[in-house]
Every structure is written in C-alpha cells, then in structure tokens.
Amino acid sequence: MSRVSAFSSPLLLGFDEIERALDRVAKASGDGYPPYNIERINKTDMRDECLRITLAVAGFSRDALEVTVEENQLVIRGRQTDERERIYLHRGIAARQFQKTFVLADGIEIISAELKDGLLAIDLARPTPERIVRKIEIGVRD
Numbered sequence: 001m002s003r004v005s006a007f008s009s010p011l012l013l014g015f016d017e018i019e020r021a022l023d024r025v026a027k028a029s030g031d032g033y034p035p036y037n038i039e040r041i042n043k044t045d046m047r048d049e050c051l052r053i054t055l056a057v058a059g060f061s062r063d064a065l066e067v068t069v070e071e072n073q074l075v076i077r078g079r080q081t082d083e084r085e086r087i088y089l090h091r092g093i094a095a096r097q098f099q100k101t102f103v104l105a106d107g108i109e110i111i112s113a114e115l116k117d118g119l120l121a122i123d124l125a126r127p128t129p130e131r132i133v134r135k136i137e138i139g140v141r142d
Helices: 014-026
Strands: 037-042 048-056 063-067 073-078 098-104 110-118 117-124
Touching: 063 110, 063 117, 073 117
Parallel strands: none
Antiparallel strands: 037 048, 048 117, 063 073, 073 098, 110 117
C-alpha cells in the first residue's frame, strides 16, 4: 500500500523538504521524558521576540547535559551515571538518559541555554521574514 502525501498536490512545488521534516518529527516524538514547555517570549528593549524551550531536568548537572544543533535539529541529551555505592531501601528516582530532538526551521538560531532550579531553558531567535516582490519579465516565444 502506498502512502499519499499531503504535499503531493501539483500546486505545491518544492515542499518535499517539509515532508521529510515532518517525518523526522514523527519519528523523534518518542516518549514524553523529560517533560517540556515551548513558549513565545515577547519583544523587549534588549531583544526581539523569541521562542523558549524549557525542559524539566531535575537531578541533571550542567556537565550531564549536552545541547547541540545537528542538521537543522536541536538535540538535547542528558546522561546520568548510576551511583553504585548507594544502598537504596526504595528507589523511585531512576538515573536515566534521554535525548530530545526538535526540528528547526531554516534561519532559527540558538541564543542561549541556561540551567536553573532543575529547568533547562533554551532561547531561540526566529528571524522576521522579509517580504520580497520580484517582477518576472514575460518573453516572446517564436
């Protein structure tokens, strides 16, 4: 059975890259750990409007976290090591690893990443698109 794409219309030209990005997002959705928020931060005197991704990473130190951009994907990895010398009577907090991936649109830039009170906040700048109008000359065909 073949899959029918939402972008298969002959009126949508050059959108195959968007379709591939949607496929990557579907594959990367995985589990819900760690939980996260995405919010829009309003423009201030100091900076333009931006986006903020906040992940709840309680128990992770700054050294146990890694934030990278790989081929238009923001990848956040967390690695915790299991402390073997502890003897637990009950263990409800697992030392686990995670990888969370967000697909970025062209032009999105990472402004900063900060860890405070168990929350990792990553700010992203979204460029303001310029409106470009270009006149196409119509030639005569023989």
